[in-house]
Amino acid sequence: MTETGQRRRVPAYWLLIAIPATVLLAFFVLPNALLLSASFLKSEAQQLTDQVTLDNYRFLFTRPLYLEVFARTFIVGLAVGVIDIVLGFPLAYFLVRTKSRWKGLLIALSLAPLLASVVVRTYGWYIILNRFGVANDVLLGLGVISERIAFMPSTGAIVIGLAHALLPYAVLTIMGSLNGINPNLESAAMSLGASRTRTFFNVVLPLSLPGIAGGFILVFSIAISAYATPAILGGPATQVAATAIYTFIIQLLDWSLGAALAVVLIVCSLSLLYAASRMGARQATL
């Protein structure tokens, strides 16, 4: 009797969360903990040893090769973030304010790229940018260039491909903050004599800044951990963090350095997303 009484005291939520939480602990927390620990272990002959060391991090942060990888990753993230805000803001503003009867379709079209894998979307840029690709054909045809140019592999191609792939995230986040602005505020400003341009810069833009900042950080954080696009449009000379991790782990079998680089990426992503959630990005809401 006492036993069943005690058993009944197991709260109902325990039964609900037991299995999902176990799955997450076993296959999400544990692997990441292992990775974190591997980043502090020395690797010898492609095997992890139990020697604790900070050498992996020291190595990554002192070798010019990897400093360059960090710098390139950061620049790519920054450029992609800026481009997506510049392109995404007009689109988001248009989608929120338009009175067109095609509004639903236009929104669907702007988000549809999310349904395609990044590989597929980047492949389009491969077709356009490669030496025998569409861009070369068009420029040759127009007489702008006289011989074929290799637009890729290059950091620029990575930036274009990622900006294309991540644009919907910027649009969604900015639309979220624009949706929250009362359109009457604009009417009020204009009725008080402000021009449409002035209303935009003095009313709409400041009010949508959280969405812009949130969108920027979200895009930045996805861009710095993207693998497929840099792998397709970049090459060995234009490695970024994600492709370097892949090289370490799959090709060089150096778990320590791969893990350390992954941990650096985690720390960057998490601090960025924390900042973004403070600014109202959608990623962190439940």
Place this chain on the structure above:
Amino acid sequence: MPRILTRRWRATSGPWALLCTVVGFVYLFSLGPILITAAVSFNQTNRSFFPPRGFSLRWWERAFAPEWIDPLLFSLKLGSLTALLATLLALPLAFALYRYRFAGRNALIALTLGPLMLPTLVTGVGLLQLFQYLGWREYIGFTALLVGHVVICMPFAVRTVSISLQTLPPNVELAAASLGATRWLAMRHVVLPLIKSGVVAGAVFAFIHSFTDVNLSIFLARPGEVPITVKILGFLEFGFAPTLAAVSVITLLLPLILVAIVERVSGLGDFIYGDHRRG
């Protein structure tokens, strides 16, 4: 301002017209590469001519050869199972988070959203290490992929289910209980039917996320057990092939058709927007 006036003012005013032009270019940037991919798949020759020269379906025929159909079916199987398992795990989790306030609830939320926050690539590396560490090498491939995909897709399902739970009228469960329903009956006949569209949307998002994933799959695939995205990525080393363009279009169309059907039947739009307004 009367509506007609607004419209005329908008149509003639510089800034709005300028905005429309800019938006046109953004759409071109966003959809152009996809349309070009579709167009070059009809080329007659083995080159990416755009506009395509001649018209041929032979690359499309090749896209349906086992070399490409097998990974495609593999991805479909993986995505469907992932959607099913992720939704089954997400349901009780979302319900517990919605219904109960308990110590560690915030930690559980963080744990649930974790896979969304951490780069997927890192989770893939971690899982590979875990499977090797435990000596589960023979499970690398489908099983490891399934586990990984369920983990990274669960947050999407939890989120949509949570959104639909929040739209439940208050006290429906109490009402059902006062009419004599047990907790399970209330859940089965009252709560579940009311959140059905959220559950379906969650499963769809989970499927799409699984079907389009690359970052995790590249670490956990093995020859013969390769999702279509990884297969395409590997093939790109050999340069351009129109077959690849055709395959890309197929992998793009499948989720699109799925979303169109589900949108018709039970609606998805609210879940892309819904959580926005709640912010």
